[in-house]
C-alpha cells in the first residue's frame with residue numbers, strides 16, 4: 552500500500568532562531584527561556600541562536616548573551632546558525648554547540664536578496680564555516696533554502712539543488728536541510744528531489760524544512776518519510792517566515808508535527824503537552840496569535856481569548872475594540 556515509514560523521527564526545533572527572527576526583538580532572558588522550554592519538551596535537537604549581523608537581523612542580536620543564560624542539557628544537541636567565517640568563529644568562541652548550521656539558497660534570486668551574494672560566493676562562506684568548525688571538532692550541516700521554489704525566480708530545478716548539495720558535501724558538510732522557504736513544495740516534488748539528492752551524495756544526512764504557506768507542510772512530511780527522510784525542522788507555534796520571502800510563510804508548527812507523528816505511532820520522544828503549554832507562553836511573549844492548530848483543536852477552551860494579555864511585553868497586540876474600523 553505505502554512504502555515503509557520510519558518508526559522514529561528526529562525533530563529539530565528552530566523556533567528560537569527561525570521563529571523569533573521574524574518577530575520584534577525580545578529580551579535576552581525571554582529568548583533563553585524559550586530555548587529552555589523547548590529543552591523541557593524533550594526536543595532532541597534545537598537550533599538555539601544565530602551569529603548573524605545585528606544590523607541585518609536585529610531580533611537575533613546578543614547570541615552569546617542568550618546562549619550563556621541557557622540551561623543546556625547534555626542529551627540535547629544545540630546548534631548555532633552561522634553565515635560565514637566570522638559567525639563560525641563567534642559560535643566556536645561561545646562554545647557548547649553540537650554542530651554549526653551554515654546556509655545558502657539553491658537559487659540566485661533568493662540568495663541575492665537574503666545575503667547579497669551569488670550562490671558561488673555563499674559556497675565560499677560554507678567552506679570557511681567548515682574550516683573553522685573542523686578546527687574546533689564540530690560537524691557542519693547546511694540549510695539549502697528555496698529547494699522547492701524561489702520567491703523571485705519561481706520554480707527551482709531539482710538538478711540545481713542536487714548540485715548545491717554535492718558542492719557542500721565536497722566541502723565537508725555532513726548533512727543538508729532541504730528548505731521549502733516559500734511553501735512551494737508538494738509531495739510530488741518531495742518524491743522527486745529527495746531520492747535525487749540521496750543518489751548523488753550517498754551518506755549525506757537529509758533533513759527537510761517545510762513551511763506551511765500553502766497548507767502542504769504535513770503532506771510533505773509524509774511524502775518525505777515515504778522516501779526515507781527521518782529528520783524534520785519545525786517551529787513552536789508555527790512561528791517564523793523569512794523577511795525576504797513575502798507573504799505568510801510560517802514554519803511547520805512543532806506541536807502539529809508531533810501530534811500527527813505520535814498519532815501515527817511514529818516515535819518523536821517529544822512531550823506534546825509541554826509544547827502546547829509553551830506555545831501559549833510564546834504567544835504571550837511575542838504578543839500575537841500563532842498559526843499552530845493541534846492544541847486549539849484539542850483544548851478549545853484554552854483559546855487565544857483566554858490569554859492574560861500583558862501590555863508591557865514587546866510586540867503587544869491590542870485586540871480591536873468591538874465595532875472598530
Ligand code: MG
Pocket residue numbers: 569732760762791792802
Ligand atoms: Mg524556516
